Amino acid sequence: MPELPEVETVRRGLLPVLEGARLERVxxxxxxxxxxxxxxxxxxxxGRRVEGLGRRAKTMLATLDDGxxxxxxxxxxxxxxxxxxxxxxxxxxxxxxxxxRTPEPGPHDHIQIETDRGARIVYNDVRRFxxxxxxxxxxxxxxxxxxxxxPEPLGNAFSGAVLVERLAGKATPIKAALLDQRVVAGLGxxxxxxxxxxxxxxxxxxxxxxxxxxxxxxxxxxxxTLTEAIEAGGSTLRDYRHADGELGYFQHSFRAYGREGEACxxxxxTGRIRRIVQSGRSSFYCSRCxx
DNA sequence: CTTGGGTCCTGTGCGC
DNA sequence: TGCGCACAGGACCCAA
Numbered sequence: 001m002p003e004l005p006e007v008e009t010v011r012r013g014l015l016p017v018l019e020g021a022r023l024e025r026v027x028x029x030x031x032x033x034x035x036x037x038x039x040x041x042x043x044x045x046x047g048r049r050v051e052g053l054g055r056r057a058k059t060m061l062a063t064l065d066d067g068x069x070x071x072x073x074x075x076x077x078x079x080x081x082x083x084x085x086x087x088x089x090x091x092x093x094x095x096x097x098x099x100x101r102t103p104e105p106g107p108h109d110h111i112q113i114e115t116d117r118g119a120r121i122v123y124n125d126v127r128r129f130x131x132x133x134x135x136x137x138x139x140x141x142x143x144x145x146x147x148x149x150x151p152e153p154l155g156n157a158f159s160g161a162v163l164v165e166r167l168a169g170k171a172t173p174i175k176a177a178l179l180d181q182r183v184v185a186g187l188g189x190x191x192x193x194x195x196x197x198x199x200x201x202x203x204x205x206x207x208x209x210x211x212x213x214x215x216x217x218x219x220x221x222x223x224x225t226l227t228e229a230i231e232a233g234g235s236t237l238r239d240y241r242h243a244d245g246e247l248g249y250f251q252h253s254f255r256a257y258g259r260e261g262e263a264c265x266x267x268x269x270t271g272r273i274r275r276i277v278q279s280g281r282s283s284f285y286c287s288r289c290x291x
Numbered sequence: 292c293t294t295g296g297g298t299c300c301t302g303t304g305c306g307c
Numbered sequence: 308t309g310c311g312c313a314c315a316g317g318a319c320c321c322a323a
Contacts (some may be wrong), residue, residue, distance in 0.1 A: 074317095076295080170293090280295090
């Protein structure tokens with residue numbers, strides 16, 4: 001389920017663990033995730049110091065001290081678990097308060113890394129839709145995962161005017177248009193449903209037929225939806241740290257997503273949330289307040 | 292070029 | 308009890 005807010009939450013959780021840390025003992029348990037991992041992947045990470053941890057849309061970008069960027073995409077079920085190694089179990093503050101766990105690998109623990117600060121980072125991905133790659137930092141914008149992405153929805157380059165421009169003439173439903181990462185980068189099924197609900201736009205509305213003022217409203221709702229989700233993630237991050245060390249997944253109450261048959265929460269709306277299938281995936285919306 | 296559908300992967304939950 | 312199937316969904320891939 002990781003969309004932009006979940007990835008941002010994972011990034012913030014990993015920041016104190018990875019930034020400035022040296023990667024040691026990298027264990028790679030399979031040759032591929034979604035795609036083959038780079039040649040000598042573990043060896044190229046081993047011994048490197050992480051200088052920074054950024055994010056572009058749903059991809060995390062760890063810049064290494066040899067001019068290479070380590071790209072991490074969580075796909076559908078990618079999870080990051082952090083714990084303390086045996087060596088540093090007594091100094092939990094060194095790794096941000098993560099508890100010690102046995103290094104016994106779980107069934108889908110594909111990558112395991114220990115840092116010089118005594119943190120053990122496990123990448124677990126049941127369905128292996130996730131991916132990792134290594135790419136020269138100086139040319140990171142040219143990486144195929146990033147090159148065609150639209151603007152960051154929380155950045156200065158995104159606005160209602162951008163939606164007006166990019167959706168002009170588009171014959172697809174607005175739902176599909178917002179899932180297109182070339183239009184705006186980082187939205188997935190959940191937050192598209194939420195933003196459309198908040199903006200009062202029916203997911204089947206043809207993108208190019210929506211009036212400019214409504215697209216300005218939509219852009220604002222996209223920003224607010226993502227910002228609130230990141231805040232919700234941040235507020236639960238501390239709890240996860242002390243609980244099981246899993247980063248990025250948090251309880252969040254949605255207004256439309258997953259609420260089929262339930263009452264719409266909009267003020268004075270008596271509608272119920274419906275579910276339809278668009279391009280193979282579920283859209284949740286209120287037929288009364290979304291037009 | 293755009294647009295829509297198929298596909299990958301595994302676990303879960305439902306109906307019969 | 309057990310089986311088959313729909314579903315979860317990010318993003319590539321290809322056909323029209």
